[in-house]
Amino acid sequence: MQHPSSEYYNGVTYIAYQGHHEDAYVCAYNHNEEKWYGPYRAGVSLLGDEFPEIDNHGRPTLVVSNDGYIHLFYGGHGGIKEFGENTFGNTHKGKQIHVVSKYPEDITEWEELPNVSPFGTYNQTVKMDNGDIYLFYRHGGHKSHWTYQKSTDNGRTFSDEVIILWHKIRQDAPNIHDAWYAWFDKGFGNTIIATYNYHLCAEVNHGAYRYNCYYMMMNCSDGTWENAAGHTLSIPITKEYADQNTLVYNSSTTNTRREVCNVDANGNPSVTFRLDSSEYELYFTRWNGTNWETPVRPDRSAKNSAGLMFKSPSEIDMLIYGKDNGIGNISWWHTDNTGLSWTKVQTLLSSGTAKHGMSTRTRNAHPDGQFVFYEKDLTDPENLYCKMYLWGKSGFLTRYSETTVGFQVETVKSEFDDKIKIYPNPVKSNKQLFVTIDAPFMGNEINLSVINLLGQKLIEEKIQSNNSVLNVKVLPSASVYILCVTIGNETIIEKLTIE
Numbered sequence: 001m002q003h004p005s006s007e008y009y010n011g012v013t014y015i016a017y018q019g020h021h022e023d024a025y026v027c028a029y030n031h032n033e034e035k036w037y038g039p040y041r042a043g044v045s046l047l048g049d050e051f052p053e054i055d056n057h058g059r060p061t062l063v064v065s066n067d068g069y070i071h072l073f074y075g076g077h078g079g080i081k082e083f084g085e086n087t088f089g090n091t092h093k094g095k096q097i098h099v100v101s102k103y104p105e106d107i108t109e110w111e112e113l114p115n116v117s118p119f120g121t122y123n124q125t126v127k128m129d130n131g132d133i134y135l136f137y138r139h140g141g142h143k144s145h146w147t148y149q150k151s152t153d154n155g156r157t158f159s160d161e162v163i164i165l166w167h168k169i170r171q172d173a174p175n176i177h178d179a180w181y182a183w184f185d186k187g188f189g190n191t192i193i194a195t196y197n198y199h200l201c202a203e204v205n206h207g208a209y210r211y212n213c214y215y216m217m218m219n220c221s222d223g224t225w226e227n228a229a230g231h232t233l234s235i236p237i238t239k240e241y242a243d244q245n246t247l248v249y250n251s252s253t254t255n256t257r258r259e260v261c262n263v264d265a266n267g268n269p270s271v272t273f274r275l276d277s278s279e280y281e282l283y284f285t286r287w288n289g290t291n292w293e294t295p296v297r298p299d300r301s302a303k304n305s306a307g308l309m310f311k312s313p314s315e316i317d318m319l320i321y322g323k324d325n326g327i328g329n330i331s332w333w334h335t336d337n338t339g340l341s342w343t344k345v346q347t348l349l350s351s352g353t354a355k356h357g358m359s360t361r362t363r364n365a366h367p368d369g370q371f372v373f374y375e376k377d378l379t380d381p382e383n384l385y386c387k388m389y390l391w392g393k394s395g396f397l398t399r400y401s402e403t404t405v406g407f408q409v410e411t412v413k414s415e416f417d418d419k420i421k422i423y424p425n426p427v428k429s430n431k432q433l434f435v436t437i438d439a440p441f442m443g444n445e446i447n448l449s450v451i452n453l454l455g456q457k458l459i460e461e462k463i464q465s466n467n468s469v470l471n472v473k474v475l476p477s478a479s480v481y482i483l484c485v486t487i488g489n490e491t492i493i494e495k496l497t498i499e
């Protein structure tokens with residue numbers, strides 16, 4: 001998931017994700033109606049079809065502008081050379097695309113707004129309290145500067161690019177480029193915080209060499225940057241300058257991955273990063289006003305972090321993806337001693353056969369819709385789909401009366417399961433499908449619908465008698481569909497295969 005991929009606005013949580021063929025999809029949960037809408041395809045990515053292998057860069061980042069329009073930025077992995085010369089770096093694949101909903105607070109129809117560079121990778125949006133939108137991204141392939149473009153008119157126009165992290169060929173080694181991986185988020189008040197690592201980008205024997213951990217903060221009132229000590233930085237930042245002024249942790253020759261950062265009420269930042277030594281090791285450190293403290297590993301099982309949230313400068317909650325004896329889990333961890341020690345307090349998802357990922361916290365989150373998680377089944381390598389979850393203080397917001405919110409559902413056992421018969425299943429596309437409901441349920445209203453794996457409803461019918469024939473000839477192709485039978489408040493889900 002790109003970050004941020006969800007935002008709460010006027011009663012609704014909007015969620016963007018990368019769906020079928022790497023395209024950008026949006027779904028929405030209306031908290032008052034307790035109802036899901038979508039998903040709808042908001043735009044097509046060049047990365048889905050253009051290449052023989054799947055390129056899942058270009059995941060969408062979402063922002064709702066203050067006039068209620070929903071914006072997505074997606075589809076970029078440096079941009080193909082056909083878009084012209086990239087004066088900020090090199091070109092690679094795809095196209096960074098900006099789409100906006102045609103109408104406010106409506107995800108059904110979308111149009112492209114060609115007002116940002118096609119060369120973006122890892123785009124991230126930050127929205128300020130006054131409605132200004134910042135779009136950060138790497139301006140091309142690896143060998144490119146990191147830049148931002150700013151909009152002060154709800155995303156209708158964007159400023160020219162401002163370079164913040166500088167890419168260059170190393171003087172001491174002409175076949176090595178200084179490159180970066182960066183993460184941006186809203187800080188305290190009118191500030192933006194950033195954590196990043198260095199990428200040693202070699203022309204020969206290229207590898208995913210990433211080192212160190214850095215932190216800095218932008219004052220949005222005048223566009224200046226400062227380090228944790230409050231010293232003003234001169235941008236763009238070079239590798240040598242970063243080592244002297246913004247370094248959080250020197251990993252020497254051990255690989256790192258940038259994680260997340262946040263700022264407490266005193267303005268002191270905390271940062272997490274991952275060390276990739278013999279195993280993945282998550283570390284937390286905070287600026288104590290004078291220096292970065294010795295990084296702490298919350299636990300041997302801890303691998304990735306999200307949702308670093310301060311209750312007070314000493315009390316912090318953090319979502320951690322961990323792996324205990326092969327069981328992956330997303331759990332809340334807590335410290336009440338400024339991060340010196342951490343305790344796991346609540347596990348939200350866990351599995352020994354699936355991989356999980358976490359978004360950052362929903363922007364302006366409703367208490368019931370705070371984090372989006374994905375779950376990928378590792379037992380079936382042919383299945384490229386993931387389940388998605390929206391989690392909040394009431395647990396997971398369900399759809400189809402079970403815990404997935406996405407487009408892939410499994411058969412759910414219920415007391416009604418043996419009261420409904422669907423046959424034949426699989427069914428040939430030119431044959432009839434019979435649905436039989438046991439007599440005791442005939443007094444209720446019974447709704448039948450067929451949904452494709454993208455969540456689009458293709459057939460909807462009310463059952464009038466206890467024997468109903470569903471005309472599956474209208475379905476577009478042989479595929480797997482989801483049949484939902486709703487009786488009163490209960491929904492039965494069946495996987496329907498059309499041959």
Ligand code: ZN
Pocket residue numbers: 142143179199200201202206
């Ligand atoms: Zn590289």
